[in-house]
Amino acid sequence: MSLAGAWVCLLAPLAGALLITLAGTRITRRQAGWVATLSVFVAFAGAVDTLVRMLNRGADEREQLSTAYSWLRIGGLDVDVEILVDPLAVTMMLVVSGVGGLIVWYSMGYMAGADEERRFFAYMSLFVFSMLLLVEAGNLLILLVGWGLVGLASYLLIGFDHHRAAAIAAAKKAFVMNAIGDATMALALFLLISRLGTLDFAPVFEAAESGALSDTVVTLAALGLLGGAVAKSAQAPLHTWLPDAMEGPTPVSALIHAATMVTAGVYLIARTAPVFEAAPEVQHLAAALGLVTLLLAGAVALVQQDIKRVIAYSTMSQIGYMFVGVGVGAYGFAMFHLVTHAFFKALLFLTAGLVIHHLAGEQDIRQMGGLRRFMPRTDLAFLIGTLALIGLPPLAGFWSKDAILASAYANGGALGWALYVGGLFGALLTGLYSFRLYHRVFRGEPSQLVLEHSEGHGEGPLSMLIPVGALTLLTAFGGVLGIAGVWEPLEEWIAETSEPLVHASAGEDYGTSLIAVLVGLGGMFVAWRVVRMRRELVSEPRLLSTLEHKLWFDELYDMVVSRPVQAFAGLLHDRIEGPLVHRSLDEVARGSLEAGGSLARAQTGLLRTYVLVIAASVVVLAVVFLVVR
Amino acid sequence: MLGPGVTWYLVVAAILFATGTLGVLMRRSPLIVLLSLEIMLNAGNLVLVGFSRLHGDLDGQVFALAVMAVAASEVVVGLGLIVAVARRRLALDVDAMKELRG
Numbered sequence: 001m002s003l004a005g006a007w008v009c010l011l012a013p014l015a016g017a018l019l020i021t022l023a024g025t026r027i028t029r030r031q032a033g034w035v036a037t038l039s040v041f042v043a044f045a046g047a048v049d050t051l052v053r054m055l056n057r058g059a060d061e062r063e064q065l066s067t068a069y070s071w072l073r074i075g076g077l078d079v080d081v082e083i084l085v086d087p088l089a090v091t092m093m094l095v096v097s098g099v100g101g102l103i104v105w106y107s108m109g110y111m112a113g114a115d116e117e118r119r120f121f122a123y124m125s126l127f128v129f130s131m132l133l134l135v136e137a138g139n140l141l142i143l144l145v146g147w148g149l150v151g152l153a154s155y156l157l158i159g160f161d162h163h164r165a166a167a168i169a170a171a172k173k174a175f176v177m178n179a180i181g182d183a184t185m186a187l188a189l190f191l192l193i194s195r196l197g198t199l200d201f202a203p204v205f206e207a208a209e210s211g212a213l214s215d216t217v218v219t220l221a222a223l224g225l226l227g228g229a230v231a232k233s234a235q236a237p238l239h240t241w242l243p244d245a246m247e248g249p250t251p252v253s254a255l256i257h258a259a260t261m262v263t264a265g266v267y268l269i270a271r272t273a274p275v276f277e278a279a280p281e282v283q284h285l286a287a288a289l290g291l292v293t294l295l296l297a298g299a300v301a302l303v304q305q306d307i308k309r310v311i312a313y314s315t316m317s318q319i320g321y322m323f324v325g326v327g328v329g330a331y332g333f334a335m336f337h338l339v340t341h342a343f344f345k346a347l348l349f350l351t352a353g354l355v356i357h358h359l360a361g362e363q364d365i366r367q368m369g370g371l372r373r374f375m376p377r378t379d380l381a382f383l384i385g386t387l388a389l390i391g392l393p394p395l396a397g398f399w400s401k402d403a404i405l406a407s408a409y410a411n412g413g414a415l416g417w418a419l420y421v422g423g424l425f426g427a428l429l430t431g432l433y434s435f436r437l438y439h440r441v442f443r444g445e446p447s448q449l450v451l452e453h454s455e456g457h458g459e460g461p462l463s464m465l466i467p468v469g470a471l472t473l474l475t476a477f478g479g480v481l482g483i484a485g486v487w488e489p490l491e492e493w494i495a496e497t498s499e500p501l502v503h504a505s506a507g508e509d510y511g512t513s514l515i516a517v518l519v520g521l522g523g524m525f526v527a528w529r530v531v532r533m534r535r536e537l538v539s540e541p542r543l544l545s546t547l548e549h550k551l552w553f554d555e556l557y558d559m560v561v562s563r564p565v566q567a568f569a570g571l572l573h574d575r576i577e578g579p580l581v582h583r584s585l586d587e588v589a590r591g592s593l594e595a596g597g598s599l600a601r602a603q604t605g606l607l608r609t610y611v612l613v614i615a616a617s618v619v620v621l622a623v624v625f626l627v628v629r
Numbered sequence: 630m631l632g633p634g635v636t637w638y639l640v641v642a643a644i645l646f647a648t649g650t651l652g653v654l655m656r657r658s659p660l661i662v663l664l665s666l667e668i669m670l671n672a673g674n675l676v677l678v679g680f681s682r683l684h685g686d687l688d689g690q691v692f693a694l695a696v697m698a699v700a701a702s703e704v705v706v707g708l709g710l711i712v713a714v715a716r717r718r719l720a721l722d723v724d725a726m727k728e729l730r731g
Contacts, residue, residue, distance in 0.1 A: 605730030607662070607723045611653050 003066040005053065006085045009046030009093055010132045012039045017125035020118055029117040033108035036121035040104050040128050044097035051090050059496055062086055065138050072141075076197045082138030084201065088497040091335060091490070092135035092267055095342050099259045100128045102467035106350055107251035109464035110357060114249075120160060124255070127153035131260050135267060140189055140199040143268075147185065147228065150261045151178040157256060158248040170244035177241040181231020188224025191217060205274035213278070222279035225272055226286055233265030233319050236293045240553050242316055246308040250356060253308055254349030258315045259342040266322040266338050270331040273498040277329070284415055287327020287408075291422045294320025296551060298429030302436070302537045303547040306363050307352050310437045314389060315345055317426060321404050324419050329501025330407035332491030333482070337404055339490070340396035340478045344388040347471040351382040354460050354468065355441060359453050365437065370446030374454040377465070379442045381472045386438045388475045390431045390520040393513070396478035401427070402513040403484060403491075406504035409512060420512075427516045431523020432537055439531040484509035638679030646672035657722050659714070663707045670700045 016039025020032045027035070054062050063086040072079040104124050111117050130153050134146030151174075159171030189199060195217055196207055207213050213221075229235075234242035245257050256262070269276055269286060276283040294317045301313035318341050325334030355371060355378065356363055372379040388395035391402060405427075408419035446454070459465065481490040484506055491500070504512075530537055538544050549555065604610075645668055652665025674693040681689030715721060 603730055605727030607726070608654055608657075611650075615650055615654065 003050070003064060003083065003085055005046040005049030006066065006083055006093070006136060007046075007068075009043045009050065009097060010083065010129070010136055012042040012046065013097075013125045013128040013132065015039060017122045017129060020122040020125065024118075027118075029112075030108070032118040032121045033104075033111075036125045037101065037105045037108065039125055040097055040101040043128065043132065044094070044101050047090065047093040047097050050085055051094065054085070054087070054090060062496060067138070077193055077199070079139060079141045079199060081142065083136040083142075084138040085136065086497045087493045088267075088270060088335065089135050091339065091494065093132060095339055096128065096131045096135060096260050099342050099346050099471070100131070100255055102470055103251050103255040103259070103346060103350065104128070106254075106353070106464050106467040107249070109461040110251050110353055111249065112461070116160075120157075120249070123153060123156045123160070124251075127157065127256060127261075131264070134264055139201060140192070140204065140272075143271075144182070144185060144189060147232065147264070148182055150256075150264065151175065151182065151232070154178070154245070154256050154261055157252040158245045160248055160252065164247070167247040170241075170247040174241040174245050177238050178231050180238060181228040184224045184227030184231075186224075188221045188228075191221050191224065201271075205272075208275045208278040211278075215279075218275065219279040219282055222272075222275050222282035225268060225275065226282055229265030229268045229286070229323075230289060231265075232268075233262050233323070234293075234316050235265065235289050235320065235323055236296055237553070239293060239297070239316055240550070240557065243304075243309050243312045243550070246306070246312050250308065250349060250353035253312070254346045254353070257312065258345040258349050262315060262319060263322065263338045263342070266319065266326055266334055269323075269326040270335060270494070270498050273326075273329075273331060276326075277501070283327055283329070285327075287324050287415065287419055290320040290323025290325075290327055291419055291426075292320075293317065293323070294426040295422055295429070298426050298433065300547050300550050301433035302429065303544060304433075305366055307355065307365050307368070307437065307441060308349070308363055310365070310433060311345070311348050311352060314348075314430070314434060315341075317430065318345065318389070318401075321401055321423065321426070324408055324423060325404040328408050328411040328416065328419065330404060330503075331498040332488070332494040332500055333400065333403040333407055335494045336482045336490050337397075337400035339481065340388070340400045340475075343396055343471055343474040343478045344385045347381060347385040347468065347475050348389065350464070350468050350471060351378050351385060354378045354464060355382075357460055357464070359449060362449060365440045367447055367449045368441045369444040370442070370450055372442040373446060374450065375442075375459045378459050378468075381468050382442060383438060384472055384475055386434045389434050390524060391427060391516055392520060393517065394476075394479055396475050398513065398517070399479040399482050399484065402516050403482060403504070403509060405516060406484070406509040406512040407500075407502050409508055410502045410504040424516060424519055428519045428523045431520040432527045435524040435527035436531055436537055439528060444531070484513075632682075635679050635683045638675055638682075642672040642675040642679070645669070645675065657724055659707075659711050659721055659723055659726075662723055663704065663711070666707075667700060667704065670696060 013036075016035050019039075020027070020035055023032075023035075063084070065082055065084050067080045067082040069081055070078065071081045104121070107120070107124065111120055114120070127150065130146055130149030132146075134143060134150055137143035137146055155171050155175040155178075158174055159167050161167045192199060192204055195213060196204060198204065208218055208221075227238075231238040242257060242262065246253055248257070269283075276286070297313040297316035297320065301310050301317065304310045304313060318337070322334045322337050322341070325331070325337060354375065355368070358371070358375060358378075359368070362368070384395065388397040391397045393399075405420060405423045408416050408423060410416070411419070480487075482488045484504075527537065536544075538547060546552065649665045649667075649669030649672060652668065653662050656662055656665065674696050677689040677693045677696070681687060681693075711721065714726075719725070
């Protein structure tokens with residue numbers, strides 16, 4: 001069976017999670033870490049095997065379905081447990097298991113000595129399994145199952161420190177926000193079932209392309225899928241959970257909230273591209289939401305003081321670029337940016353984890369500074385990650401981000417221009433916030449805290465440094481997957497699954513790159529000057545307060561949703577629950593007691609009374625029988 | 630058929646049953662109450678045997694034997710209880726035993 005590799009890839013992490021769970025305390029914490037790491041690397045080997053086999057086949061035979069068994073058979077609806085392997089899926093499989101393996105390996109060093117390490121590794125393996133299920137899903141229902149499972153794993157891992165109230169609150173927030181997306185996605189699937197009676201990809205796409213579905217149905221289905229993508233990928237207006245999710249351990253932030261899960265929305269749109277293409281206004285809405293998010297997140301990142309939150313906002317902003325990419329139909333470039341982003345964002349998070357580890361848990365960048373002197377290799381890795389994020393050549397981010405912007409330009413029209421200009425402004429913001437972060441943490445004079453923690457410390461254990469090194473190399477050289485106009489293997493590879501709608505010429509691409517790099521350098525220069533002068537990027541008090549409150553989104557949701565719901569619940573409690581339910585139950589109880597009390601008087605305890613009653617009853621019955629007959 | 634007709638059996642059984650019932654109702658000693666109960670059971674037995682003879686069928690007599698076995702067991706339990714009550718030096722009076730009143 002040619003898809004054995006793909007099945008191994010899918011099931012190895014699940015086996016790892018089960019093994020750790022069942023073995024319990026019979027294996028040491030370190031062994032649990034190795035089980036998780038190896039299971040994910042086995043999955044990576046499976047993905048590589050799948051890739052090699054796929055490369056050996058012709059371009060039109062690369063899409064393969066493999067069915068394990070028939071799962072649901074309700075009425076006319078048949079759903080099988082099946083996986084679909086095509087270039088798009090294989091790309092995601094490689095990223096998820098490859099970057100995932102490195103991060104799980106890294107967490108063995110990061111989590112050493114933490115409480116409940118085995119639980120952590122079981123959750124990590126569960127997450128990798130869920131994510132692989134999502135990307136390998138052979139129909140929309142299996143995809144939704146994976147979608148829900150990654151949400152669960154994310155919830156469990158954000159709330160891993162379950163004794164901290166903030167972590168629990170963040171986990172709940174992430175779950176609720178994601179549930180909104182899951183619900184809209186489920187509604188879209190219900191609609192497709194009722195209209196088409198199937199959830200397999202091929203017939204759904206065929207119906208969308210041939211116009212068998214009415215415009216309204218296609219638009220609603222696309223909107224439902226977009227809702228799921230927006231919630232999972234933390235795009236406005238469902239983005240508020242991602243910064244709070246940084247309460248989870250740093251490897252979790254790197255794996256789930258930067259490299260893989262939050263990019264699932266981009267994958268979903270690329271996967272179901274025919275549905276979105278049949279509803280162009282929804283696809284353009286995706287691009288517009290991406291633009292809003294990338295600007296909003298970039299602006300908020302300017303004032304954040306927590307190292308992980310700055311990177312979290314940067315993640316939102318970069319996923320905004322990917323949404324712009326899929327929104328204009330440049331699926332290959334969006335996936336390219338997804339891949340390079342997975343490299344450099346995982347790198348940034350893991351180096352941030354090294355810093356946090358080094359400083360015994362401190363995350364406030366005001367307490368940091370001058371770490372370059374004590375952690376030169378970490379400094380280099382973080383700098384490469386930062387420059388890739390800003391998009392300087394020849395690092396990975398340069399090739400992918402500019403390709404998306406050039407596609408927006410090539411798309412043309414008012415939307416294309418807005419996306420292009422907004423995206424370039426976003427590049428300026430990226431330069432500002434990321435260089436501010438780098439300078440604050442690594443340059444300048446060492447702070448008191450840094451000096452305290454740097455006596456005789458190395459940079460970290462080997463299990464943390466090797467993955468960081470590997471990701472640094474990937475970040476530095478990942479750009480070779482797509483060099484505009486010269487060699488674009490990834491774009492052509494994805495095009496086999498999702499045909500792009502626009503394609504920028506090499507001239508447009510290099511023109512865009514020139515502007516974007518200049519803008520990014522400008523941002524870096526300003527950030528450098530400002531930090532050197534010991535000032536903040538934003539000092540105007542009203543703007544500062546708005547940005548510090550993340551544009552009042554949390555307050556808005558609190559006022560519009562949370563408070564009214566709580567007030568309504570309070571009203572129900574006071575007016576319905578209390579007087580009606582409670583009091584009526586009390587009445588029923590009192591009535592039963594009284595009835596019981598009066599009946600109890602008949603129970604005299606005198607044997608002879610009972611006999612008399614029985615005898616009298618028999619006599620009465622006898623008389624009745626005689627008379628009635 | 631030899632002997633008296635079934636009516637006589639029924640009459641004797643009715644008299645026995647009434648005697649037993651009156652005994653249970655009117656006597657206060659648990660020992661006599663138990664005795665009266667036995668009389669009532671035997672009235673029932675007599676009816677069974679009488680009808681058995683009338684129909685020329687042994688089923689009723691077999692059933693009467695079963696009733697006797699049950700009655701014997703019941704007496705064992707009842708007498709045991711009475712002995713237990715007597716040993717604790719409580720009054721042997723059914724009217725005094727009314728702790729189960731509601």
